[in-house]
Amino acid sequence: MDKAIQHTAPYFDSRALRAELTANFRANGDDAAKARPAMVERLKVLVAEARAAARLGLQTDHSGRRCAAGLSHFQDELTRVLFDYTVAHIYRATNPSDAERMAIVATGGYGRGLLAPGSDIDLLFLLPYKKTAWGESVAEYMLYILWDLGFKVGHATRTVDQCVKMSTDVTVRTALLDARLIHGDGQLYGEFEERFHTHVVAGTARAFIDAKMAEHDARHRVTGESRYKVEPNVKDGKGGLRDLHTLHWLSKYLYGQGVGAATVAAGIFRSEEVATFRRCEDFLWTIRCFLHFASGRAEEVLTFDLQPWLAAQLGYNDRGGLLAVERFMKHYFLIAKDVGDLTTILCSALEMQQLKASPGISRYFRPLSWKQRRQLRTRTEFRIDNDRLNVADQDVFKRDPVNLIRFFAEAHLSNSFLHPDAIRLLRQSKRLIDDDLRNNPEANRIFVELLTGDTNPEMSLRRMNEAGVLGRFVPEFGRVVGMTQFNMYHSYTVDEHLVRTVGMLTDIERGGASNELPLSTEIISTIRNRRALYVAAFLHDIGKGQTEDHSIVGARVARELCPRLGLTPAETETTVWLIEQHLTMSNIAQSRDLSDAKTIRDFADVVQSPERLKLLLLLTVADIRAVGPGVWNGWKGQLLRTLYYETEPLVAGGHTQVKRSQRTAAAQDQLRLDLADWKPADIDSYVDRHYPDYWLRTDAERRVEHAKLLRRAERDGLHVATDTRTDAFTAITELTVVAPNHPRLLALFAGACAATGANIAGAHIMTTRDGYALDTFLLNRAFKDDEDELRRGKRIGELIGRLLRGDAWLDTLLAERGPPPRRVMAFTVEPDVIINNALSDQFTVIEVAGRDRPGLLYELTSTLSNLLLDITSAHITTFGEKAVDVFYVTDLTGKKIDSEPRQEAIRKRIVAVLEDKLEKTAPPA
Numbered sequence: 001m002d003k004a005i006q007h008t009a010p011y012f013d014s015r016a017l018r019a020e021l022t023a024n025f026r027a028n029g030d031d032a033a034k035a036r037p038a039m040v041e042r043l044k045v046l047v048a049e050a051r052a053a054a055r056l057g058l059q060t061d062h063s064g065r066r067c068a069a070g071l072s073h074f075q076d077e078l079t080r081v082l083f084d085y086t087v088a089h090i091y092r093a094t095n096p097s098d099a100e101r102m103a104i105v106a107t108g109g110y111g112r113g114l115l116a117p118g119s120d121i122d123l124l125f126l127l128p129y130k131k132t133a134w135g136e137s138v139a140e141y142m143l144y145i146l147w148d149l150g151f152k153v154g155h156a157t158r159t160v161d162q163c164v165k166m167s168t169d170v171t172v173r174t175a176l177l178d179a180r181l182i183h184g185d186g187q188l189y190g191e192f193e194e195r196f197h198t199h200v201v202a203g204t205a206r207a208f209i210d211a212k213m214a215e216h217d218a219r220h221r222v223t224g225e226s227r228y229k230v231e232p233n234v235k236d237g238k239g240g241l242r243d244l245h246t247l248h249w250l251s252k253y254l255y256g257q258g259v260g261a262a263t264v265a266a267g268i269f270r271s272e273e274v275a276t277f278r279r280c281e282d283f284l285w286t287i288r289c290f291l292h293f294a295s296g297r298a299e300e301v302l303t304f305d306l307q308p309w310l311a312a313q314l315g316y317n318d319r320g321g322l323l324a325v326e327r328f329m330k331h332y333f334l335i336a337k338d339v340g341d342l343t344t345i346l347c348s349a350l351e352m353q354q355l356k357a358s359p360g361i362s363r364y365f366r367p368l369s370w371k372q373r374r375q376l377r378t379r380t381e382f383r384i385d386n387d388r389l390n391v392a393d394q395d396v397f398k399r400d401p402v403n404l405i406r407f408f409a410e411a412h413l414s415n416s417f418l419h420p421d422a423i424r425l426l427r428q429s430k431r432l433i434d435d436d437l438r439n440n441p442e443a444n445r446i447f448v449e450l451l452t453g454d455t456n457p458e459m460s461l462r463r464m465n466e467a468g469v470l471g472r473f474v475p476e477f478g479r480v481v482g483m484t485q486f487n488m489y490h491s492y493t494v495d496e497h498l499v500r501t502v503g504m505l506t507d508i509e510r511g512g513a514s515n516e517l518p519l520s521t522e523i524i525s526t527i528r529n530r531r532a533l534y535v536a537a538f539l540h541d542i543g544k545g546q547t548e549d550h551s552i553v554g555a556r557v558a559r560e561l562c563p564r565l566g567l568t569p570a571e572t573e574t575t576v577w578l579i580e581q582h583l584t585m586s587n588i589a590q591s592r593d594l595s596d597a598k599t600i601r602d603f604a605d606v607v608q609s610p611e612r613l614k615l616l617l618l619l620t621v622a623d624i625r626a627v628g629p630g631v632w633n634g635w636k637g638q639l640l641r642t643l644y645y646e647t648e649p650l651v652a653g654g655h656t657q658v659k660r661s662q663r664t665a666a667a668q669d670q671l672r673l674d675l676a677d678w679k680p681a682d683i684d685s686y687v688d689r690h691y692p693d694y695w696l697r698t699d700a701e702r703r704v705e706h707a708k709l710l711r712r713a714e715r716d717g718l719h720v721a722t723d724t725r726t727d728a729f730t731a732i733t734e735l736t737v738v739a740p741n742h743p744r745l746l747a748l749f750a751g752a753c754a755a756t757g758a759n760i761a762g763a764h765i766m767t768t769r770d771g772y773a774l775d776t777f778l779l780n781r782a783f784k785d786d787e788d789e790l791r792r793g794k795r796i797g798e799l800i801g802r803l804l805r806g807d808a809w810l811d812t813l814l815a816e817r818g819p820p821p822r823r824v825m826a827f828t829v830e831p832d833v834i835i836n837n838a839l840s841d842q843f844t845v846i847e848v849a850g851r852d853r854p855g856l857l858y859e860l861t862s863t864l865s866n867l868l869l870d871i872t873s874a875h876i877t878t879f880g881e882k883a884v885d886v887f888y889v890t891d892l893t894g895k896k897i898d899s900e901p902r903q904e905a906i907r908k909r910i911v912a913v914l915e916d917k918l919e920k921t922a923p924p925a
Helices: 014-027 032-061 064-090 133-148 160-166 170-177 186-201 205-223 241-255 261-265 271-295 307-313 324-352 359-364 370-377 403-414 420-428 441-451 457-466 469-473 475-479 494-510 518-526 530-539 550-565 569-580 584-591 597-607 610-625 634-651 660-674 680-687 692-697 700-716 745-755 786-805 810-815 856-866 900-914
Strands: 103-106 121-127 153-159 180-184 382-385 388-391 721-727 732-740 760-767 772-780 832-836 844-851 869-879 882-891
Touching: 014 032, 014 064, 032 064, 032 133, 032 271, 064 103, 064 133, 064 180, 064 271, 103 186, 121 133, 121 160, 121 186, 133 153, 153 160, 160 186, 170 186, 170 205, 170 241, 180 186, 205 241, 205 324, 241 261, 241 271, 241 324, 261 271, 271 307, 271 324, 307 324, 324 420, 324 457, 382 403, 388 403, 388 420, 403 420, 403 441, 403 457, 403 469, 441 457, 441 530, 441 550, 457 469, 457 494, 469 475, 494 518, 494 530, 494 610, 518 610, 518 634, 530 550, 530 569, 530 610, 550 569, 569 610, 584 597, 584 610, 584 634, 584 869, 597 610, 597 634, 610 634, 634 660, 634 692, 660 680, 660 692, 660 700, 680 700, 692 760, 700 721, 700 732, 700 772, 721 786, 732 745, 732 786, 745 760, 745 772, 745 786, 745 810, 745 856, 832 900, 844 856, 844 900, 856 869, 856 882, 856 900
Parallel strands: 121 153
Antiparallel strands: 103 121, 103 180, 382 388, 721 732, 732 772, 760 772, 760 869, 832 844, 844 882, 869 882
16 A cells, blocks of 8 residues: 555556455455455555546546546456456355356446546446356445445346347447456357347348437437537537447447448548547547546536636636637537537438438428529539539539539528538638638629528528638638637527527528517518628627627628628628627617616617617627527517617607507507406506506516506505516526515515525516506526426515515525525626716616626615615626626715715725625614
8 A cells, every 4th residue: 555656557456456355355364244344445545546646647648538548447457356356255156157157348438448537337247148146146246346436337237138138229239339348258258249249230220320310319409409508518418429429339330340440441431530530539538537537526517617727727828819718618619510520421421321311301301493403403513412412523622612602502502411522522622712712702792692591591601610611711700610708698609609690680580580579570671781780690799709899809800801792881881880889789778777868869879770770679689599598588678679669769860650659558558458357447547557668668468467466466455466487498587576665675675586595687677656666586597397486486575575574684594695606606707887977867877797696686786775875777687697787876865976986985885795895784674
């Protein structure tokens, strides 16, 4: 135990260990029970030393594959030692027979000879033809030792016949496909191999391939379809290790060995593609091994809190406007893209060989029309091979580089998949994309037609991107390929977000979101600058990753690029303006009081025309919906519609299709229809309770819910009434509270949410004419099932009632809350407090930005109340880890805060809250 740790696999001297364990057994009088504790402790030290040596090697050479192979080698030697010890000292075969034969076989991932630190150890105890007491005892003893050492062991004790019979299950068959003899009876293992390949594998290739690809697709649906999710699953995510495993399984099933010489000989992969497979495999294994070592368990998700640490471990530095963590993640996503390319090549090749059912038949493919086939026949550069678009010869791109762009137009025209030979040639020909091609009018015309096409521009752009053509043809786009933004708000890489934004516009134009986006669906057919809108969608975030504001950088890129693409000067100016202002409408809708006339006037001064207002609304909606799942919700849609309708009369010179009074009356009339079972006098009385802006800021469904909630509170004499609704798709739960209004009510509501661990993602604050607060909090969903989530909302509502009655003390409840979530703590958001008297004619506007945490809104609102400020309206927005809260306030006399010393005092107190340095005191009663 005093010997130096061996730093090369298997990390210990197996001969010396065998002698040491035997000596311990003899020293305990050949008593297995007495010898066991010392043996287990010795092996625990051995395991810890091996892991330490493997981790040191990983930190030194950053080779995850070598680390995984080393851990597998260690496990092999340890298993051999355990087996020999068991059959020599514990369960000796007193009358050896043919039945007392055993082969210890590694299966699954362990069978491939690669183990991550937290991986399961998959063992098969292989028996000849029947189970015996001896065989079961040996297996059981070994398993208990391995479990005592902390290993997670997946195990089975089977005969050869049972292995063959159970291989009808594809999961079992896949695990056995990678079977590898560790120790024991080689003849028995040989019999298993021969029968497995003869009776299981032979003649079943197509069924196996289809089953594995169906499993591949199902896994991606669970972990996320896009390989560009910013917290990727290294093992099961799209572009992860499991995709490489799938390629390995298919190759081994078909050719008897994994990806390598056999697949090259079969024409599936080229040698450089096999090299790409090895490079991707090593990188992903490196990430996975680091994740397991860091977390002490089988952690497969590259979470935000681990990304900066891992970037530092691998030696990435800040450079070129990108953080070290963003450079690391860009590398990750480029690797994931390579994995996707390899998967596409293999699947396409198998379909060409008719070994795999084409997914196009059922999911995408539409047979070519006679006209389409005739159009293709008129081009000598391309042809259709088995319903896949291919090149006519190997010189097609060299002969005319415009064909590099034209190829994707032909794929769009024919609605066909791409032939693997064509994909390879595209990648090999990327160097032909030079300034001459970029400035070629025909190439740019074709590209703009693809980008603005009304069928599926998203697919065309994604195909061009995955082939590496898009980033070469538009170098500014190439800069953001694989680029992440280190925050919790954006779910995809920048390039994926841009492509999805274009797709969202197409969805709107086709009417695919008409129920969710009635205004956008209505106006998109009336715009005159359609090309400018689509180009702006494609370029709006292209300036990301630089020190200068990305909207300014993107506008500058657009000013240079648009003329090249063939846009007119007017279209170019519109595109530039849209990119410069692409965040403006969203920011105003979510963080400004839309009932304040100056808010609308200031926005109208920016927009200036009805056409620009329409274009900006459409771009804003598409942009938000492309950010990620759950980012868009009905509240945001209603806020944007309100801002649009309030601004339209000003930019239309006082002329608008729908006047404010008409929209208010229409909303009230709709409520009367929806509440047909109410008496007309009761509806009139309820309508009179609301200010005019209520009818414009609230959608029809919520107006009905509010009416029923207020009526229930009045009927039942409730001091406070709540209502909860939840949506699993948006991952948001809405908690609406009605109670008599007073200055500290907002702080009390926010405190109740914090005390129950509910994270507030947004809030909408309203008051009625008769002095009631009608506040809705958007809470991040905590439970998978709706019933559990609704119960949580009910508990929060009950707590608010108890607090208002004085039956509970908020400071006591808040003191018991735990630390902020680990994911949020991974980010740094500099506190920012802006106090502005120019944004409103009546109110001082305080804009607060900082890192979100449980209880932040409560602390902010309590602090403002303690500063003797009256909060008239609050606009609460969360962008991932960043909270942006805007408060419209006055002093207690109803005046703005004009004094600079007073403003500075307010600013210091709020910054202290954001930095979590404010002394915590209970609010006054």
